[in-house]
Amino acid sequence: MSEPVNPTPETPGPAPETDAEKPAGTSAEPHAARGTQSHTEAGPEPRTEAETPGDADADAAARRAASFERQRRLRQEPRFPGGPAADPAGSHHERRIRSFQPRRSRVTAGQEDALQRLWPTWGLDIDGRGVIDLPALFDGLPVVLEIGFGMGEATAQMAADDPATGILAVDVHTPGQGNLLGLADRAGLTNVRVANGDAIILLREMLAPAALDGLRVYFPDPWPKKRHHKRRLIQPEFLDLVAGRMKQGALLHCATDWEPYAEQMLDVLTAHPLFENTQADGGYAPRPAFRPLTRFEGQGLDKGHVVHDVLFTRR
Numbered sequence: 069m070s071e072p073v074n075p076t077p078e079t080p081g082p083a084p085e086t087d088a089e090k091p092a093g094t095s096a097e098p099h100a101a102r103g104t105q106s107h108t109e110a111g112p113e114p115r116t117e118a119e120t121p122g123d124a125d126a127d128a129a130a131r132r133a134a135s136f137e138r139q140r141r142l143r144q145e146p147r148f149p150g151g152p153a154a155d156p157a158g159s160h161h162e163r164r165i166r167s168f169q170p171r172r173s174r175v176t177a178g179q180e181d182a183l184q185r186l187w188p189t190w191g192l193d194i195d196g197r198g199v200i201d202l203p204a205l206f207d208g209l210p211v212v213l214e215i216g217f218g219m220g221e222a223t224a225q226m227a228a229d230d231p232a233t234g235i236l237a238v239d240v241h242t243p244g245q246g247n248l249l250g251l252a253d254r255a256g257l258t259n260v261r262v263a264n265g266d267a268i269i270l271l272r273e274m275l276a277p278a279a280l281d282g283l284r285v286y287f288p289d290p291w292p293k294k295r296h297h298k299r300r301l302i303q304p305e306f307l308d309l310v311a312g313r314m315k316q317g318a319l320l321h322c323a324t325d326w327e328p329y330a331e332q333m334l335d336v337l338t339a340h341p342l343f344e345n346t347q348a349d350g351g352y353a354p355r356p357a358f359r360p361l362t363r364f365e366g367q368g369l370d371k372g373h374v375v376h377d378v379l380f381t382r383r
Contacts, residue, residue, distance in 0.1 A: 151183040152245055152264035156193035179246025186249040187262075194238070194265030196273040206234030209259060212282035213275075213313075214238065215267045215301070218364065220248025222286065225360045227252065227260045233281070238263040238270060267301075268309070275313045282319045283310055287364065290326035302333045304340065311342040314382040319346075322378040323359065325368045330376035343380040353379040 175183075183191075192200070202211045211234040217223040223237050237260060239245060245262050252260045263270060291299045302322060310320065320343060322333050330352070337343050338350065347353050355361075355377050365375060 148180060148183050148187075151187045152191060152242060153193045153195075156195045156265040157269050158195070173241065173243045175243050175246060178250055179243050181246075182250035182253060183242070183246040186253055187245075190249060190252065190260065191245070191262045191264065194263055194267075194270045194274065196269045198274065199276055200274050202234075202236070202275070202279050205261060206236075206259065209234035210281035211236055211279070212284060213267075213271075213280050214284040214286070216285065216288055217244060217248060218287075218362075219244045220251055222360045222362045223248055223260065224251035224255060224257065226358060227257045228255055229358065231257070231259055234259045234261070236261050236263055238265070238267045240265065268306075271309050271313055277312055278315045280310075280314045280318055282321070283314060284321050284359075286321075286323045286359070287325065287362075288322075288329075290324060290329040292326065292328070297332075300329065300332065302329075302336060304336055307336060307340045307343065311340070311382060316382055318382045320380045320382065321356070321359070323355070323375060325365065325373040325375045327374065327376070330378065333376075333378045337378060337380045342383050344383050346379040346381060352376045 205211075209232060214223055214235055214237045217237045217239050218241070220237070223235060227233075227235050237248060239262075245264060248260065248262055251257075285301060288301045289299070291297060314320065320337070322337075324330050324333065334352065338345060345351075355375065356379070359377070369375065
């Protein structure tokens with residue numbers, strides 16, 4: 069992705085938003101508020117004889133640095149006190165290519181209320197600073213990790229249909245986080261936890277070996293342009309990581325309506341020695357009954373899109 073463009077000295081302003089190459093995931097794709105601040109300044113004062121071009125350049129650089137620092141602090145401030153952090157992993161993890169791109173969306177009053185009331189109990193920030201005790205977090209239930217849940221309707225439905233399974237749902241979209249918490253609260257669900265941040269950091273730093281009974285990745289960003297394929301989540305390196313966090317026999321379930329990405333998913337999973345296709349013919353699987361047909365998916369089907377489900381077990 070491109071680097072931020074420096075504002076000009078005459079009109080300092082916030083650094084443009086980027087999907088910065090920092091600890092990836094996904095996950096997501098982080099939807100922290102990026103503060104904005106307006107600036108009104110008089111035009112540049114006439115240069116005096118004592119002032120040299122070097123002085124002007126240094127002054128401009130100082131103003132740019134101050135502007136960037138202001139915006140950095142604003143981006144790190146949480147949108148809601150006690151809610152999901154703006155940048156939970158902070159700067160203590162390496163910068164790298166992400167598989168998700170932050171999206172800024174309006175948070176409704178209901179979503180804000182859910183975040184403020186429920187996040188301290190059912191939410192967690194992916195800060196990479198300690199291993200999560202999943203049995204304690206889910207009262208001993210087997211746990212499935214879901215990476216990228218959108219607005220959470222399908223996640224809430226799956227949790228309601230299978231209360232004996234815990235769902236650790238990871239996303240970076242603040243409105244979706246609030247929406248899922250609200251849905252779970254209204255339905256009286258106790259088997260959903262919402263994680264905020266980079267799923268790669270969660271898998272690598274915060275989950276114990278063989279901690280997961282399943283992994284779900286539904287409709288991840290397909291990154292359709294060839295130069296962006298390196299950002300796709302389902303890659304051999306990702307499978308190496310998740311294989312170490314899944315129990316033997318655990319189910320890895322992916323779904324996408326982007327045909328080239330479905331082919332890549334099938335190819336890399338078939339080639340991986342620690343995963344086995346559930347289909348005897350080695351191809352795609354029919355949509356299992358436990359995966360709800362989402363509104364987004366229904367709209368795609370109406371447009372003629374073909375959805376592929378890929379189901380592999382951990383050997």
